[in-house]
Amino acid sequence: MVKPVKKGEIVTIELDNLAYGGEAVGRVDNFAIFVAGGIPGEKVKVRITEVKKRYGRGELIEILNPSPFRAPASCDVYTGCGGCQLQHVEYKEQLKLKRQIVVDAIERIGGLKGVKVHSTLPSNQDFYRNKAQFPLGVGKGVDGREEIITGFYAPGTHKIVPNNNCCIQHPLINRIVRKTLKILNEEGVSIYDERVHKGLLRHLLVRVGVCTNQAMLVFVTNGQEFPKGKKIAQRVMDEVPELVSVLQNINTQRTNVILGQKTRLIAGKERIIDYIGDLKFEISAQSFFQVNTLQSKVLYDRVLKYANLSGKEIVLDAYCGIGTISLYLAQHAGVVHGIEVVQQAIEDAEQNAVLNGIKNTFFYTGLVEEILPRLVEDNVKFDVVVVDPPRKGCHTDVLKVFGETKPERIVYVSCNPTTLARDLAVLVKYGYEVIEVQPVDMFPHTYHVESVVLIKRKYMG
Numbered sequence: 001m002v003k004p005v006k007k008g009e010i011v012t013i014e015l016d017n018l019a020y021g022g023e024a025v026g027r028v029d030n031f032a033i034f035v036a037g038g039i040p041g042e043k044v045k046v047r048i049t050e051v052k053k054r055y056g057r058g059e060l061i062e063i064l065n066p067s068p069f070r071a072p073a074s075c076d077v078y079t080g081c082g083g084c085q086l087q088h089v090e091y092k093e094q095l096k097l098k099r100q101i102v103v104d105a106i107e108r109i110g111g112l113k114g115v116k117v118h119s120t121l122p123s124n125q126d127f128y129r130n131k132a133q134f135p136l137g138v139g140k141g142v143d144g145r146e147e148i149i150t151g152f153y154a155p156g157t158h159k160i161v162p163n164n165n166c167c168i169q170h171p172l173i174n175r176i177v178r179k180t181l182k183i184l185n186e187e188g189v190s191i192y193d194e195r196v197h198k199g200l201l202r203h204l205l206v207r208v209g210v211c212t213n214q215a216m217l218v219f220v221t222n223g224q225e226f227p228k229g230k231k232i233a234q235r236v237m238d239e240v241p242e243l244v245s246v247l248q249n250i251n252t253q254r255t256n257v258i259l260g261q262k263t264r265l266i267a268g269k270e271r272i273i274d275y276i277g278d279l280k281f282e283i284s285a286q287s288f289f290q291v292n293t294l295q296s297k298v299l300y301d302r303v304l305k306y307a308n309l310s311g312k313e314i315v316l317d318a319y320c321g322i323g324t325i326s327l328y329l330a331q332h333a334g335v336v337h338g339i340e341v342v343q344q345a346i347e348d349a350e351q352n353a354v355l356n357g358i359k360n361t362f363f364y365t366g367l368v369e370e371i372l373p374r375l376v377e378d379n380v381k382f383d384v385v386v387v388d389p390p391r392k393g394c395h396t397d398v399l400k401v402f403g404e405t406k407p408e409r410i411v412y413v414s415c416n417p418t419t420l421a422r423d424l425a426v427l428v429k430y431g432y433e434v435i436e437v438q439p440v441d442m443f444p445h446t447y448h449v450e451s452v453v454l455i456k457r458k459y460m461g
């Protein structure tokens, strides 16, 4: 098929949509062109940079009629850095665009028309992230000198855009990163080079308890030994009293996966503490914890509302992490069973139940697709099911179990509208009805959107 555009060509297009990924989309003879930095409603001039079978990509060179929702980005490195995609859009409009992304996915991928999708629930917008995973490299720092640097990768590359003052990270994270970099430079630590798979330090992971101001720092190393580890940990702790936990994670694989399997304590404690609502959580380096602590309460309150518990129900919390949703619901349910594949997260979940004096939860380590059928074989009958899977969505075997055992209501928490839409279509085939969808903004200024969906059994099969 002859494409209507060529690489290098300059075309004028009207942008009519925002794709999941944050690029605006316009068309030339019905051929979709993706434009980073555009806003639906704008007429723009773009240089075509990529032509694929079904779509192309263009670099924005002129905005002919700027959107009334265009806003100045608050970050100095916004255009070069791949961390945020929507800082150029007013926040209220970001919320509308995110809702539309969810609607589009449900209609186009899920094939479901007329589903009620509420307005996106807004978040605190700045310094909201409680966790950062920064790659380390050597290059020109923010002040132009050759040194150890960190920041986000530029979009589509592994080139670090130096940034020690990210406006979506918690201020304590920025402070720890700045102090750590200074000390790493002074100590002359070897930095990992992924091209040759040599050098020691790969990443810094920093996590903070937003409600407790406790912080954790993890050095990810390409090797078992971290010769100056203790000295560096002590120096950073001396400068940042909030830092209560310093660990080393060992990752010797040639991989883009940040953390390896093994983590060892260098100084302080193994875990930090944070709160969601009145519940207290201990969090390990390798466990999942929602990155926007304050907005997690908004998310979990909606899960609780959709679960509509009377105090007697048997509840499943599939993909439970450190048991945050399980414990949130346990206070209103008969019993909650949580399933999670990361052993350390299940240890945290069990510890967190004790910490909060909650006795009606059971936690299982393993894949949901393996543990759930075993619970069903043991005659556990779930009244209410909550699923909060990773980006790839639920395993088909998990949805099949719901189709066979037919719990009355399913609350689906999703961080990926495309896999959510795919899974909703399957559940509808199994006799379920999608009652309503609540998008929740957990990640302002990025294209990401979380959704909570209420799904009810339509009939007994």
Ligand SMILES: C[S@@+](CC[C@H](N)C(=O)[O-])C[C@H]1O[C@@H](n2cnc3c(N)ncnc32)[C@H](O)[C@@H]1O
Pocket: 287, 288, 289, 290, 319, 320, 321, 322, 323, 324, 325, 339, 340, 341, 342, 345, 366, 367, 368, 369, 388, 389, 390, 395, 415
């Ligand atoms: C999006 S997180 C949700 C965690 C938790 N509900 C929360 O709000 O903090 C998904 C979790 O599922 C776990 N996971 C991923 N695939 C899994 C699988 N097949 N079986 C069990 N757990 C899985 C991950 O380790 C992660 O903790």
